[in-house]
Amino acid sequence: MQVQVTEIANLTKSRREVLNFIDGEYVKGSLGRTFENRSPVDGSLISLVYEAGREEVDRAVRAARTALDGAWGRLGIPERAALLHQVADEINRRFDDFVEAEVADTGKPASLTRHLDIPRGAANFKIFADVVKNVPTESFEMTAPDGARVINYAVRRPKGVIAVVCPWNLPLLLMTWKVGPALACGNAVVVKPSEETPTTAALLGEVMKTVGVPDGVYNVVHGFGPQSAGEFLTRHLGVNAITFTGETATGTAIMKAAADGVRAVSFELGGKNPAIVFADANFEAAIEGTARSAFANCGQVCLGTERVYVERPLFERFVQALKQRAESLTPGLPHDAATGLGPLISRGHREKVLSYYRKAVADGATVVTGGGIPEMPAALQNGAWVQPTIWTGLGDDSAVVREEIFGPCCHIRPFDGEDEVVRLANDTPYGLAASVWTQDISRAHRLAGALEVGICWINSWFLRDLRTPFGGARQSGIGREGGVHSLEFYSELRNVCVHL
Secondary structure, eight states: OEEOHHHHHHHHHHTSEEOEEETTEEEOOSSOOEEEEEOTTTOOEEEEEEOOOHHHHHHHHHHHHHHHHTHHHHOOHHHHHHHHHHHHHHHHHTHHHHHHHHHHHHOOOHHHIIIIIHHHHHHHHHHHHHHHHHOOOOEEEEEOTTSOEEEEEEEEEEOOEEEEEOOSSSHHHHHHHHHHHHHHTTOEEEEEOOTTSOHHHHHHHHHHHHHTOOTTSEEEOOOOSTTSHHHHHHHOTTOOEEEEESOHHHHHHHHHHHHTTTOEEEEEOOOOEEEEEOTTSOHHHHHHHHHHHHHGGGGOOTTOEEEEEEEGGGHHHHHHHHHHHHHTOOBOOTTOTTOOBOOOSOHHHHHHHHHHHHHHHHTTOEEEEOOSOOOOOGGGTTSOOOOOEEEEOOOTTOHHHHSOOOSSEEEEEEEOOHHHHHHHHHOSSOOSEEEEEOSOHHHHHHHHHHSOSSEEEESOSSOOOTTSOBOOSGGGEESOBSHHHHHHHHEEEEEEEEEO
């Protein structure tokens, strides 16, 4: 069943239904099944989401291939870039619509959504449109055995149909972080947003239609992972490459699916990121940065800090100061200016986080603050609220120290020397990010080289130049995104050899 764009606009505003977007049309689908999208703030029903089956996934992949073979594939780089600038402008024109959709799905403070999620979600289209217009390739001259001149040069061509599997913590931002460069390189995409946060991906279909992006270039299929849209999409042999952000276990399953047909993968996966604070650090900056990295977005940030190592002379003072910051965060409604902490994404995820809160106590942790569910007004008690939590006193082998929790929590441990803290920080199967707080520039550079991570911040956190490489080491991912590094995944370099 198909629904026109004008109809879905009304449905989106009322938040009663969210449909798949395939080949320029909103589609309920052949399964006739819906699943509930509930508010993490109060548990109320936001919308019913139509689940895509094999038929919808196949149609989306075929629509993407047709677009590549048609008008989209014939566009030059300047024309593609101009369209992507229009996409960004239309997102900004409908800024409030996207804010409301993102806030409804995630429950995060509207101030965070307005400052980060939607501006960056729009900017990703312009950034990569500009990168692809200016990135060079290579050219070489040589002499053939017959003495003739030979010129070799490289051209960049799209990889084809890209499956984009997205997380729920920064739904629009992390989705467009992949869709932006994929389209800039001339690919077509099939997006599978998280079942927890389907709305902005669907809403983006309206934007694509409005600015004239050809049908089939951008497609959205809703559903779950195993035996649903996620598995159907990643196993579809019409998909040329798969990009995914999420937990390591899901990435492993996708990688196995991608082995059939030898499809390329780009993964940004889990992490157990350390912050290292030396006694000479700017104390207020270290507290501010660590509080953000541990508690921002209710701790649901892949780059967030769950392990904090503090040089022993500063340890007690640091623990008390971070405790005060955590206790100053007021949970509340997204549009309340006083709200400093939103809910977790769902009550199911809250139970996972609380299981680690209980495990920490069982393992002998000292609960510095938090450790449970905050008292909320009656109208919000069905939400996924949890207290920001700090522990000390756990052993280095505790699951709470070693496993990703993805909640507003951290364990703080003292250390006595540089070699010791490097060993502790690297003692993890992950390798996504780290932050180092010190005013000793030589030490900062030493640690940046010694820590086995994809990104190391010095005296900062979440400060990103989008031209730089982004990704994880070890079980935190495969490949790099950002600037020209994204183009390496979303395009193929083809060599042309000319015998003159």
